[in-house]
Amino acid sequence: MPSGFMLACLLAFTLQIFFSLPPVSSDSLLPMISTFQGLIKLGEGVVNYPEDVAVDRNGVVYTATRDGWIMRLQNNGTWKNWKLIHSQTLLGITTTKEKNNLIVCDSDKGLLKVSENGVTVLASHVTGSKLRFANDVIEASDGSLYITVSSTKFAPKAYYLDLVEGEPHGQLLRYDPSSKQVSIVLEGLYFANGVALSKHGDFVVVCESWKFRCIKHWLKLGDKRDREIFIENLPGGPDNINLAPDGSFWISLIKVFKIYI
Numbered sequence: 001m002p003s004g005f006m007l008a009c010l011l012a013f014t015l016q017i018f019f020s021l022p023p024v025s026s027d028s029l030l031p032m033i034s035t036f037q038g039l040i041k042l043g044e045g046v047v048n049y050p051e052d053v054a055v056d057r058n059g060v061v062y063t064a065t066r067d068g069w070i071m072r073l074q075n076n077g078t079w080k081n082w083k084l085i086h087s088q089t090l091l092g093i094t095t096t097k098e099k100n101n102l103i104v105c106d107s108d109k110g111l112l113k114v115s116e117n118g119v120t121v122l123a124s125h126v127t128g129s130k131l132r133f134a135n136d137v138i139e140a141s142d143g144s145l146y147i148t149v150s151s152t153k154f155a156p157k158a159y160y161l162d163l164v165e166g167e168p169h170g171q172l173l174r175y176d177p178s179s180k181q182v183s184i185v186l187e188g189l190y191f192a193n194g195v196a197l198s199k200h201g202d203f204v205v206v207c208e209s210w211k212f213r214c215i216k217h218w219l220k221l222g223d224k225r226d227r228e229i230f231i232e233n234l235p236g237g238p239d240n241i242n243l244a245p246d247g248s249f250w251i252s253l254i255k256v257f258k259i260y261i
């Protein structure tokens with residue numbers, strides 16, 4: 001391959017990344033929060049690549065691991081293997097209020113329901129296409145489930161290509177528990193990642209990792225726009241998001257530039 005072509009490709013990729021992403025702040029710009037000083041790590045060396053955590057109505061903490069286990073944190077502080085899903089592509093999880101089931105995103109199989117009775121596939125298709133790369137899920141107060149799809153073009157193993165291409169292949173989906181159908185709520189998202197419900201249940205916040213921002217989507221639109229900026233110019237790519245007890249949100253960040261450039 002001619003070296004000039006390689007150089008042109010590299011330049012194109014670099015320009016695409018720089019035009020697609022805001023620059024990342026250095027660590028020195030990250031706020032020092034005293035709350036972090038007292039944090040302890042749960043499951044270090046025991047839990048294999050947990051993507052997310054969920055707490056059920058009884059206060060039990062769950063996580064899904066990359067080796068296919070749904071693990072439960074026991075009262076004595078140790079983790080127990082609870083259900084084996086035989087999947088290496090488990091990502092976000094949440095619990096349902098009414099039946100206290102666990103809902104798990106499997107980026108290959110779709111949306112799974114996990115209970116004491118076993119594992120069932122809740123949804124595997126959206127508008128006739130295979131549901132792939134489901135990243136996170138949250139239950140709304142009406143029982144519907146809002147699901148992020150990070151990329152409709154690239155598989156999870158090639159997620160970095162989604163970053164390099166810099167195009168919005170992400171979606172927000174809704175699973176209707178009455179019809180058991182999945183519909184598309186939002187398209188054109190830049191790597192839709194974590195999703196969380198507001199304290200009053202009136203909107204969801206969706207993280208767009210490659211845009212360093214999170215958007216707000218009102219669940220009852222009325223005359224509102226389907227998406228608004230919730231927070232932008234974050235000092236890293238937002239990954240998971242969780243509602244805090246005071247109504248604010250905890251957002252985890254990825255240092256995109258330090259990993260890829």
Ligand SMILES: [Ca+2]
Binds near residue numbers: 092241
């Ligand atoms: Ca989550």
Ligand SMILES: [Ca+2]
Binds near residue numbers: 091193194
């Ligand atoms: Ca995630």
